[in-house]
Each structure stands twice: as C-alpha cells, then as structure tokens.
Amino acid sequence: MTKSMNSQLQLIDTATVQQLIEQEKIQLIDVREPSEYTAEHIPQAQLLPLSKFQPEQISLTQGKEIVIYCQSGNRSNQAAQKLVNSGFIEFRQLEGGITAWKQSGYPTKINKNAPISLMRQVQIVAGSLVFTGTILGAFVSPWFLILSGFVGAGLVFAGVSNTCAMAMLLAKLPYNQRT
Structure with missing residues (x-):
C-alpha cells in the first residue's frame, strides 16, 4: 500500500461495522491490551495490542476492510498513526470504540473468568x-x-x-x- 498524502484518519460507525461483519467483509483489529480483550471484545476481532503494535503484523485478507478499535478511540488513534506512517491507507477506525459498540446494542464476547481491568x-x-x-x-x-x-x-x-x-x-x- 502507498503512503497517504492526507493523514486524516477515517472513522466508521458501529452500524456500518455490524453490516460488514454480517457480510464477512471486515478484518477487525482490537488494539487494547490482552487482559481487556480477554474480558470482553467484539466477536471476530483479532488482538494486536498497542503496546506491541507493529503494522507489519497485519496480514491483509483480500476483499476485507481493516477496521481498528480500542475502548474509546484514543489508542486506536495511536495505532492508526503508526499504520499511516508505515504506508497503510486502506483502513478505518471504529468511531467511539467498543464503548460506542456496546451503547449501540451490538454483541460482545464476554469472559466472566477474565482478570479485572x-x-x-x-x-x-x-x-x-x-x-x-x-x-x-x-x-x-x-x-x-x-x-x-x-x-x-x-x-x-x-x-x-x-x-x-x-x-x-x-x-x-x-x-x-x-x-
């Protein structure tokens, strides 16, 4: 992928992400830490924690859009900047993170045995x-x-x-x- 001339980070709303999940056209990446992911995450999300985030870890899947998220958007902004700096332009961020996802009423996978936050x-x-x-x-x-x-x-x-x-x-x- 080529480096974007415009480093404007693109957001995607929860309803669109849900549609893409249903159509199996999304590669969802959670950039929170392992304990947060283990406790609760969006189904089908892949964990790539920001603390160890390397853009080359993302294995691109043909025909699937990359969407990154965190709790509220702060850490996904940092991960997005790393992606932009390494040349990725074909990705978006879930607006409001998993917090907005839950507020919209969409399902999450919850592990009751996970460590506390x-x-x-x-x-x-x-x-x-x-x-x-x-x-x-x-x-x-x-x-x-x-x-x-x-x-x-x-x-x-x-x-x-x-x-x-x-x-x-x-x-x-x-x-x-x-x-």
Whole structure:
C-alpha cells in the first residue's frame, strides 16, 4: 500500500461495522491490551495490542476492510498513526470504540473468568499503597508518608501525560497476558 498524502484518519460507525461483519467483509483489529480483550471484545476481532503494535503484523485478507478499535478511540488513534506512517491507507477506525459498540446494542464476547481491568488494578494497588503509607506514617514513622506522596505524584503524572507506569507494569503480569 502507498503512503497517504492526507493523514486524516477515517472513522466508521458501529452500524456500518455490524453490516460488514454480517457480510464477512471486515478484518477487525482490537488494539487494547490482552487482559481487556480477554474480558470482553467484539466477536471476530483479532488482538494486536498497542503496546506491541507493529503494522507489519497485519496480514491483509483480500476483499476485507481493516477496521481498528480500542475502548474509546484514543489508542486506536495511536495505532492508526503508526499504520499511516508505515504506508497503510486502506483502513478505518471504529468511531467511539467498543464503548460506542456496546451503547449501540451490538454483541460482545464476554469472559466472566477474565482478570479485572487494568484501571481497576491500578486503583486497587495505588489506593492500597496510599492507605498503607498513611497508616504507617501515622503509627510507625512519618517517613512512610513519602510512599503516599510518591504514589500521588505518580497519579498526577499519569493524568497529565496520559501514561501510567503502574498500568504498564501491571500489564506485564502473567495473568494480564492471557488471551
């Protein structure tokens, strides 16, 4: 494929994606992380997580349109830019991601035994560290308050930079790698 002169990323709505699935004319790629995909994904979707995303991993199928998606559209934008930079022009993004898909009432494949979401894992770990640091700071030594401050600073950095080091570390745990 040739590089697009216009790097405008093309969106596709949920109804059109559903039609393409029914007509078997779509190659759906989920760019969320393995734990998210394992918990819930659109049927027939292939997993290519953004954290390991390489455009050359996509095996093109004749007569099928490539559509990428994530939770809401942020990560699929990043994957789309990687595709554009490597010369792909024949693809679109699911507008609003799997969130819009579910809001439209379309089916997803749900695994009740999947690990909890990375965001919930981050909240549990960060909350536990802040709570522990505060209790130890109050009853053992005020130096333990540094732990709470460090976690708080990390959360602020994650919010400002849209990059969460704790989520990246948790994503590498074995139970979050299963698909």
